[in-house]
Amino acid sequence: xxxxxxxxxxxxxxxxxxxxxxxxxxxxxxxxxxxxxxxxxxxxxxxxxxxxxxxxxxxxxxxxxxxxxxxxxxxxxxxxxxxxxxxxxxxxxxxxxxxxxxxxxxxxxxxxxxxxxxxxxxxxxxxxxxxxxxxxxxxxxxxxxxxxxxxxxxxxxxxxxxxxxxxxxxxxxxxxxxxxxxxxxxxxxxxxxxxxxxxxxxxxxxxxxxxxxxxxxxxxxxxxxxxxxxxxxxxxxxxxxxxxxxxxxxxxxxxxxxxxxxxxxxxxxxxxxxxxxxxxxxxxxxxxxxxxxxxxxxxxxxxxxxxxxxxxxxxxxxxxxxxxxxxxxxxxxxxxxxxxxxxxxxxxxxxxxxxxxxxxxxxxxxxxxxxxxxxxxxxxxxxxxxxxxxxxxxxxxxxxxxxxxxxxxxxxxxxxxxxxxxxx
Numbered sequence: 001x002x003x004x005x006x007x008x009x010x011x012x013x014x015x016x017x018x019x020x021x022x023x024x025x026x027x028x029x030x031x032x033x034x035x036x037x038x039x040x041x042x043x044x045x046x047x048x049x050x051x052x053x054x055x056x057x058x059x060x061x062x063x064x065x066x067x068x069x070x071x072x073x074x075x076x077x078x079x080x081x082x083x084x085x086x087x088x089x090x091x092x093x094x095x096x097x098x099x100x101x102x103x104x105x106x107x108x109x110x111x112x113x114x115x116x117x118x119x120x121x122x123x124x125x126x127x128x129x130x131x132x133x134x135x136x137x138x139x140x141x142x143x144x145x146x147x148x149x150x151x152x153x154x155x156x157x158x159x160x161x162x163x164x165x166x167x168x169x170x171x172x173x174x175x176x177x178x179x180x181x182x183x184x185x186x187x188x189x190x191x192x193x194x195x196x197x198x199x200x201x202x203x204x205x206x207x208x209x210x211x212x213x214x215x216x217x218x219x220x221x222x223x224x225x226x227x228x229x230x231x232x233x234x235x236x237x238x239x240x241x242x243x244x245x246x247x248x249x250x251x252x253x254x255x256x257x258x259x260x261x262x263x264x265x266x267x268x269x270x271x272x273x274x275x276x277x278x279x280x281x282x283x284x285x286x287x288x289x290x291x292x293x294x295x296x297x298x299x300x301x302x303x304x305x306x307x308x309x310x311x312x313x314x315x316x317x318x319x320x321x322x323x324x325x326x327x328x329x330x331x332x333x334x335x336x337x338x339x340x341x342x343x344x345x346x347x348x349x350x351x352x353x354x355x356x357x358x359x360x361x362x363x364x365x366x367x368x369x370x371x372x373x374x375x376x377x378x379x380x381x382x383x384x385x386x387x388x389x390x391x392x393x394x395x396x397x398x399x400x401x402x403x404x405x406x407x408x409x410x411x412x413x414x415x416x417x418x419x420x421x422x423x424x
Contacts, residue, residue: 018084021078034131042132052133056132056139059143069146070143199323213330222236226271243259244257245257252309253313258299275300290319330355346417350412356370389405401413
């Protein structure tokens with residue numbers, strides 16, 4: 001009597017072919033995951049690497065071509081695999097081993113799913129850069145082999161889109177009302193809807209807020225000239241979480257070190273772990289800065305004035321805090337205190353870095369036009385000099401009195417509102 005094992009041994013060449021196809025499918029699955037999981041920075045590093053790395057980076061120059069080739073070869077391999085599995089299963093059934101034939105077919109399916117999809121893709125996303133360099137050359141050859149027919153696939157894709165969605169046109173932009181409507185339809189939780197709406201409004205507001213309104217002023221961050229040693233920190237952690245490195249011959253910020261992301265800190269030459277900062281003018285918006293930070297894979301922007309001098313920094317963490325905090329405040333983030341504190345019925349203590357936008361929103365007042373974006377700027381603009389302790393002035397609906405001018409920090413102003421009650 002012929003057993004199921006005998007049938008399998010008889011068709012061992014087919015089984016070897018299935019194993020080879022499994023490896024081929026795993027190759028294309030892992031290649032797809034690794035290459036499309038690369039960050040912009042990793043792609044840039046591959047572009048300036050060795051020949052194999054440059055080939056891998058070059059494949060991503062035309063992602064449609066790459067993805068078409070990967071999916072095509074993976075589909076062909078999987079079809080071949082299941083065709084062979086079907087042949088062997090039918091042979092086993094004809095030999096009177098129907099149960100074993102069913103188990104073989106199921107086992108073949110599970111083998112392909114695990115060894116050709118789940119396992120290779122999971123490993124690929126762990127080390128995408130290393131794997132991309134390894135698969136670059138053979139994958140490029142596979143893509144090039146399909147070039148004669150890729151045009152046919154792209155034409156078919158274009159025709160199908162025109163036939164199925166002939167009138168489809170992408171919207172030029174999304175209004176805040178569209179986003180709010182999407183949030184309302186996505187959940188029945190009223191509290192969650194309000195939180196998500198606040199986040200969306202914060203995101204939209206980034207296009208109106210200037211970086212000098214949100215930045216950490218120069219007096220609020222620590223910077224060092226290279227070489228930088230751990231002892232220079234004197235056991236202190238910079239409030240921003242970033243150690244800033246200046247140019248060797250000036251005080252201008254050139255790079256930043258994300259201290260919280262380092263698993264260990266060397267005693268000497270911390271500047272070797274620094275990443276270049278992005279330079280932005282004081283008048284640019286936070287939204288534009290966020291887009292440039294994302295595009296260039298940077299995490300710190302150095303804000304410069306019209307003379308090219310660094311007047312502050314804006315970190316990616318600061319921007320995210322502004323987006324996800326219901327009522328974002330620079331005073332709370334940097335000084336760890338409320339920007340506006342009520343002392344009595346018509347008396348408030350306000351930090352100098354409080355924005356005029358927040359001041360007007362808090363008191364529900366239309367404020368006078370000003371070149372400045374903060375209360376400290378308004379005081380300098382009105383007094384025509386740096387504020388000193390005891391200085392008083394009137395601006396719009398408010399009367400200001402400077403009650404604290406720290407040597408290194410933000411001044412505090414006593415504010416009274418004329419003929420206006422504030423709403424907290």
